[in-house]
Amino acid sequence: MKQKVIRLSPPQLLVVTFLFFIILGMGLLKLPFATTEQISWLDALFTTTSAMTVTGLAVVDTGGAFTLFGEVVVMSLIQIGGLGIMSFAVLIFMMLGKKIGFKERLLLQQALNQTSVGGVIKLVKYLFIFSFIVEGFAVLLLATEWVPEFGWKRGLYVSIFHSISAFNNAGFSLFSDSLMGYVGSPIINLTISFLFILGGIGFTVLVDLWKSKTIRQLSLHTKIMVIGTFLINVIAFMMIFVLEFNNPNTLAQLSLSDKIFASYFQAVTPRTAGFNSLDYGNMERSTLLFTILLMFIGAGSASTGGGIKLTTFVVISLSMIAFLKEKKEIRIFRRTIDQAHIFKALALSMISVLLVFTALFFLEMTEHDASFLSLVFEVVSAFGTVGLSMGITGSLSAIGKWIIIVVMFAGKLGPLTLAFSLSRPDKEKIRYPKEDILTG
Amino acid sequence: MKQKVIRLSPPQLLVVTFLFFIILGMGLLKLPFATTEQISWLDALFTTTSAMTVTGLAVVDTGGAFTLFGEVVVMSLIQIGGLGIMSFAVLIFMMLGKKIGFKERLLLQQALNQTSVGGVIKLVKYLFIFSFIVEGFAVLLLATEWVPEFGWKRGLYVSIFHSISAFNNAGFSLFSDSLMGYVGSPIINLTISFLFILGGIGFTVLVDLWKSKTIRQLSLHTKIMVIGTFLINVIAFMMIFVLEFNNPNTLAQLSLSDKIFASYFQAVTPRTAGFNSLDYGNMERSTLLFTILLMFIGAGSASTGGGIKLTTFVVISLSMIAFLKEKKEIRIFRRTIDQAHIFKALALSMISVLLVFTALFFLEMTEHDASFLSLVFEVVSAFGTVGLSMGITGSLSAIGKWIIIVVMFAGKLGPLTLAFSLSRPDKEKIRYPKEDILTG
């Protein structure tokens, strides 16, 4: 029996793992008992990529096209993808933490005492336990709405599916109109949004909030994330409330309480969640443009969310202000942000813009029936792994579906592997410790 | 008689000068003998802003709505705006030159020996003489086409108007379909494009090319501009040729020779010129998206052109490559580009994106009849002071026209005044020397 060393770098491992589950899932969804009617290989691939990257864009109706088995495959991929990304992102923070919140690494090391492989496993274990507790608790809350509606069995199942989908910011729903049927339901609106905000703010932020005894002790990253999330959500709420107030297809038909719930939900969902309780196909174009910005920004680092990340957006905004004020340093909360971070934030955003632009350029050549705005919306949604759509996903051409598949994959794994590469202290690849494996 | 000191900073002086001529022009265009039919104050303001910022977007048909007097007003504003911008930009390079082509300042000082006010005046004199010689020479070339067509008087006048409009990258034409009537004319295509490429590459580049005896002597800025201009034009030519080849509304109907001329012209015009020999309202959406990118990039620094500038685009591209390759330095032509320049290029681009995005957001609220793509096209055209349009300028709402006016103004003066502010060695404002003025 020979000892072997896996020579894949962590980003390579991540990519290979993702591809493995995406292809495995595709195979499973092609089984005769996975779908109610046969779906194409491409549609199966699209679905599993969307699930594994926790995007939520759907070419087939999740609740209608799949059997229970098919739905469980999708749900499993969401859970694997979401937790996988989170674990990997936390790993980056921990092992090679060079991101904005310089304290996280130390914090996590103290909190979880992982300086060895055992530590890493322990950390991931904590993450898993935390996720399952949150998801389990949310199932109970969601069941109070859905068990009375669908009965025990179906009601619990629907609750589990949506709890997993929401916490992992996947945006997949068993209802063909997402959560539009629950536009005014406090329990659904609040539980689902609580889940995806918690999942989207980043595990390190949660650990920091848990561990820190005073506000002063909080890391810069945590402060930016908490205050930034609050501010951007309040601003988005007000904008959507005002912009859609008189739209007969969205808010105008609703009661004031429903208007508030709907504005709140559509304010928080674009930064990666991907559920919707209003129809994006009927929104004002100004709202859609603003939503595109929110989708591009995305959620937090080391979270189930996507996009360029809120901290990146904050750094860019601050650097623009510094530029206009002719200041050389960027300061926030009595801390200076390192030049290297600013450069990274700007370069990452530019690369993201380029990715979106390139995808859009090719889609313009293949999708003649879709409006330009709906294509921009779709591409940014795929890049930010958001899952919102103006309704064109199902009618994309084959090439169009391939483009969106690539964008979802690049949007989810690109920034992470980039961040990983850049946070390496030197050019050496990390070698995994030797360990016996069974080779027969 | 008291001595006075003008206390305006150079950027303030530039803004005030521009506003003065825009408002003066508006007054002149409202005179009864300036127009064939009365035009509104807003349309007069739009026209003079477009002329003074050498944009070329038109709410009225320049050749039809104005009398000879009105046309001369427009032509004069183009000349004043174009030369004014060029002089000011050259001044920045010379007095406080901190841009990419670090050699320019020295070069210009050596070449023109301007260390005093006299030197500045001398430099601007050279610039003016050069411009008039080029424009005069072009008039002769254009006249070989237009004098046979329109007779001596009209033919010469049309040649003068288009020569001034082209050299200053203004894009105003006396023909309601711009240069679509001359899609296959070698003399018109080549003369007009030669004018706007020369005007758009930047005066310092021309001085450098004139003064340098060997290629090695050329500044980095000159090398980037010359090679960059060549490459981007070749790429744009090939893309448009391929993308539009089968479009029955553009290239498909033309002979091969005309196809080549048309592809060439539409390849070079978006980077600020603004003339067109094909109808942008009928182009493929992929071409339009690519054209939007070209318009955003724009021409050279210290030129009559706009946009974020070709050098900025090159620096951004190189920094993205460096980022992906995990390199800390950006090198080109055996030179390293300073971190501060990279930061500036990235910040300036982000601010530009923000400006375009904000304008678009408000236009989405006011222009319900225009497609999203046509609005993006219009805003980027205004920002880059290009003047191309998919045909919606005339039917913009009053608020829409105001938004485009602001974007043209900000697009032309914003980057320059920013560049000026940022190239100041310290916070002190430059004080103009005291000089007697007549106060009665």
Ligand SMILES: [K+]
């Ligand atoms: K999502």
Ligand SMILES: [K+]
């Ligand atoms: K122009």
